[in-house]
Amino acid sequence: MPSQNDSDVRFLMGNEAIGRGIIQAGCGVAAAYPGTPSSEVLQSLVRWKKELDHSIYLEWSINEKVAFEVAYGASLAGMRSVAVMKMVGLNVASDPFMSAAYLGVRGGLVVVVADDPGPHSSQTEQDSRFFSWFAKVPVLDPGTPAEALEMAVRAFEISEKYQVPVLLRPCLRVCHARQNVTLSKPAPIANVGPFEKNWTRWAAIPRFRLVLHGELNEKIEKMRLEEPESKPVPILNGSGNSIALVTSGSVSSHVRDVVASDDRLKDIDVFKVGMPFPSQADALQQIVDSHEKTLVIEETYPVLELQIMDRRKVEGRLSGAVPPQGELVPETVEDIILKSLGETPTEREAPKIKSRRPSLCAGCPHRPAFYMIKSIFDEAVYSGDIGCYTLGINMGAVDTCLCMGSSIGMAGGLARTPTASNGTQVVATIGDSTFFHSGVAALINAVHTGAPFVLVIMDNSVTAMTGGQPTPGNPYLADGSGGKPIDMERLIQGCGVDFLEVVDPYDHDAMKDALEHAKKHVFEDRNGVAVVITRRACIRAPNAEIPSQRFRIGDDCDLCMTCVKDLECPAIHYVKGERRMEIDEDLCAGCGFCVSICPSRAIELKGA
Amino acid sequence: MVEIILCGRGGQGIVFLTRQIGEIVAAKGLNVISSETHGMAVRGGSINSHLRIGGFFSPLIRQGHADFLLSLDPSETSNNRHYLKPGGLIVENSPEPPEPGIRRVNATGLARDIGRVQLENVILLGFASTQDGFPVTPQEIRAQIEKDRREQVRDMNLKAFQAGIVAAS
Numbered sequence: 015m016p017s018q019n020d021s022d023v024r025f026l027m028g029n030e031a032i033g034r035g036i037i038q039a040g041c042g043v044a045a046a047y048p049g050t051p052s053s054e055v056l057q058s059l060v061r062w063k064k065e066l067d068h069s070i071y072l073e074w075s076i077n078e079k080v081a082f083e084v085a086y087g088a089s090l091a092g093m094r095s096v097a098v099m100k101m102v103g104l105n106v107a108s109d110p111f112m113s114a115a116y117l118g119v120r121g122g123l124v125v126v127v128a129d130d131p132g133p134h135s136s137q138t139e140q141d142s143r144f145f146s147w148f149a150k151v152p153v154l155d156p157g158t159p160a161e162a163l164e165m166a167v168r169a170f171e172i173s174e175k176y177q178v179p180v181l182l183r184p185c186l187r188v189c190h191a192r193q194n195v196t197l198s199k200p201a202p203i204a205n206v207g208p209f210e211k212n213w214t215r216w217a218a219i220p221r222f223r224l225v226l227h228g229e230l231n232e233k234i235e236k237m238r239l240e241e242p243e244s245k246p247v248p249i250l251n252g253s254g255n256s257i258a259l260v261t262s263g264s265v266s267s268h269v270r271d272v273v274a275s276d277d278r279l280k281d282i283d284v285f286k287v288g289m290p291f292p293s294q295a296d297a298l299q300q301i302v303d304s305h306e307k308t309l310v311i312e313e314t315y316p317v318l319e320l321q322i323m324d325r326r327k328v329e330g331r332l333s334g335a336v337p338p339q340g341e342l343v344p345e346t347v348e349d350i351i352l353k354s355l356g357e358t359p360t361e362r363e364a365p366k367i368k369s370r371r372p373s374l375c376a377g378c379p380h381r382p383a384f385y386m387i388k389s390i391f392d393e394a395v396y397s398g399d400i401g402c403y404t405l406g407i408n409m410g411a412v413d414t415c416l417c418m419g420s421s422i423g424m425a426g427g428l429a430r431t432p433t434a435s436n437g438t439q440v441v442a443t444i445g446d447s448t449f450f451h452s453g454v455a456a457l458i459n460a461v462h463t464g465a466p467f468v469l470v471i472m473d474n475s476v477t478a479m480t481g482g483q484p485t486p487g488n489p490y491l492a493d494g495s496g497g498k499p500i501d502m503e504r505l506i507q508g509c510g511v512d513f514l515e516v517v518d519p520y521d522h523d524a525m526k527d528a529l530e531h532a533k534k535h536v537f538e539d540r541n542g543v544a545v546v547i548t549r550r551a552c553i554r555a556p557n558a559e560i561p562s563q564r565f566r567i568g569d570d571c572d573l574c575m576t577c578v579k580d581l582e583c584p585a586i587h588y589v590k591g592e593r594r595m596e597i598d599e600d601l602c603a604g605c606g607f608c609v610s611i612c613p614s615r616a617i618e619l620k621g622a
Numbered sequence: 623m624v625e626i627i628l629c630g631r632g633g634q635g636i637v638f639l640t641r642q643i644g645e646i647v648a649a650k651g652l653n654v655i656s657s658e659t660h661g662m663a664v665r666g667g668s669i670n671s672h673l674r675i676g677g678f679f680s681p682l683i684r685q686g687h688a689d690f691l692l693s694l695d696p697s698e699t700s701n702n703r704h705y706l707k708p709g710g711l712i713v714e715n716s717p718e719p720p721e722p723g724i725r726r727v728n729a730t731g732l733a734r735d736i737g738r739v740q741l742e743n744v745i746l747l748g749f750a751s752t753q754d755g756f757p758v759t760p761q762e763i764r765a766q767i768e769k770d771r772r773e774q775v776r777d778m779n780l781k782a783f784q785a786g787i788v789a790a791s
């Protein structure tokens with residue numbers, strides 16, 4: 015993001031555009047937990063803050079629930095505030111989110127929730143617009159980065175006007191799209207005045223909740239009638255044709271381009287809804303009644319479709335015209351429309367795709383940790399978690415992955431198998447960021463109940479998967495200002511853990527010792543949970559220490575493939591035709607672990 | 623209207639190239655929209671970017687519509703070939719000789735000669751910018767690279783870019 019005028023054009027990622035909208039709306043507090051595809055929103059706020067010398071307060075919160083609560087507190091204190099997360103993060107924040115809808119807000123409160131139809135980087139394809147309906151919270155659904163900026167600003171206005179939280183739901187194709195976007199001058203930080211005590215509202219007991227529920231229902235009905243975004247707006251071809259198409263959000267952009275590029279489709283009236291909940295059901299019904307057929311294309315649940323009362327002339331997800339799962343890419347959209355019109359679908363050669371699987375970086379500290387876990391706990395069940403280290407599946411060292419922090423809770427249950435007494439061992443692995451996010455409570459539970467498993471916390475000092483955001487273990491906050499680092503050892507001891515060792519995962523022998531001790535503690539001496547912290551910064555982290563040494567594979571190599579199969583280092587490969595192994599010097603990060611594990615001792619220091 | 627697919631492995635700098643082209647086009651006052659890969663795939667997996675110049679709303683190119691396919695890794699070319707329209711041009715990082723419809727430059731080799739294999743993306747961009755119909759000119763890209771205030775990065779990029787142009791002539 016180069017220099018800043020009052021109004022200029024930038025080529026911005028959707029998430030950066032949303033960040034800009036947040037700043038332009040005069041927001042004063044932003045809290046987020048990173049998660050693809052939402053992470054760049056707060057990251058861009060860090061840059062906008064710097065570029066504009068803006069006083070917005072920013073934090074990477076410990077998890078999405080806390081992020082929401084921080085933003086909510088700031089709203090009650092009178093500030094415009096925002097919480098940012100991915101859609102599964104909203105599951106974590108759902109408790110305060112649902113309740114906040116009843117209580118209402120003071121300063122405008124926006125929740126940016128990024129959805130991931132596909133899914134590309136997520137556990138589910140859930141539709142946050144449906145969640146907003148469930149919570150009775152209005153939702154804005156942008157189609158492009160430029161629209162996302164405008165909608166971010168509108169979201170604050172609507173929130174303040176009706177005193178409800180507003181959800182802004184960009185899909186991945188908006189978050190990670192880039193577009194020329196026109197900026198305008200940021201408004202000064204808004205403030206509706208300091209917190210005013212009123213316990214019947216801000217600490218309402220059930221009797222008052224009933225009243226508040228009634229108020230919320232009234233707000234929603236008013237919004238439905240009064241806010242222009244609730245109406246379907248014609249975006250192509252106007253009206254008077256026999257076929258209508260209703261759409262919303264990022265898929266509306268594919269629809270627009272597909273319809274506009276095909277002469278056979280020029281007789282379709284296309285409508286877009288900016289606020290899919292609460293939408294003007296009457297206006298939708300009118301479209302349906304005045305056309306012979308109405309096609310509804312939205313992602314990923316039938317939110318608009320379900321708000322149409324008489325669906326006899328409607329085609330969509332409920333009728334089976336739109337596939338019930340998977341991303342609606344432009345090709346799918348084209349096929350749906352052509353099929354619905356009875357036209358011949360476009361012939362396409364089936365793409366021959368052999369995707370390269372992602373892999374832990376060469377030199378990643380997780381790799382030796384997984385290797386050693388596998389060699390010490392041969393037959394164990396490996397309870398995994400969410401982060402780069404989910405890629406431990408490549409090494410056969412991750413057997414389960416449910417949701418953030420679940421490795422520890424699930425280990426507590428996996429360890430209760432009927433066969434636990436005759437030898438099944440459980441090893442849980444979790445990263446530092448995920449441990450802070452939602453592992454701590456599960457660990458306390460495991461200690462208290464005497465759950466017999468080994469927990470390996472892979473502490474690489476950042477949230478690596480999403481781009482290296484700082485965790486609470488660091489002495490700085492999102493914008494680089496100072497923060498008190500949380501001492502992980504003290505925290506774990508505070509949870510009541512009796513066995514704790516900390517090792518450098520690059521140190522083969524130390525790690526072997528620590529894991530063997532842990533194994534004895536839990537499975538031989540029959541004590542409760544043992545914790546081993548493998549600590550080394552992610553090689554992409556700002557505090558990474560990357561050794562300069564490089565290695566070569568000498569003549570003693572007997573092609574056993576241990577380094578490729580078991581260690582799975584992407585820097586090592588077999589040279590076909592020459593029947594030898596080679597280390598790619600451009601990729602190798604000099605960790606030296608392959609030297610320790612090569613059974614033939616064939617790997618040696620270069621230039622030694 | 624020009625549509626370009628850029629592909630390679632995570633870590634090869636596909637997003638950087640997409641941004642360079644997009645920023646130049648946006649600064650000229652044209653409409654441009656692109657889509658890029660983030661998340662797990664960037665850990666060495668297959669990734670691609672779509673870049674569309676003109677009055678588009680969707681950031682995704684449909685199969686059979688791309689004018690150019692820029693590939694930093696020959697094994698990724700086949701994963702993305704279906705996006706190319708009939709008569710579209712492939713520009714590939716590869717030491718192999720060119721074929722009809724495929725221009726090639728050994729960007730990895732040239733980048734190694736310069737001393738930084740990570741520069742392969744900029745070399746490919748230099749090479750591509752000389753091809754007929756490519757939407758940004760070598761002069762425009764050079765001016766864009768010169769804007770980088772980090773002197774060393776800028777100089778290396780300029781050198782790599784020039785190497786790509788020379789390889790095309």
Ligand code: SF4
Pocket residue numbers: 373374375377378379380402403474478479552553554665
């Ligand atoms: S980014 Fe860091 S944590 Fe993730 S795979 Fe690479 S080295 Fe490992």
Ligand code: SF4
Pocket residue numbers: 376377565583584585586597601602603604605606607608609
């Ligand atoms: S080749 Fe060996 S030293 Fe280099 S990154 Fe891989 S395991 Fe580490």
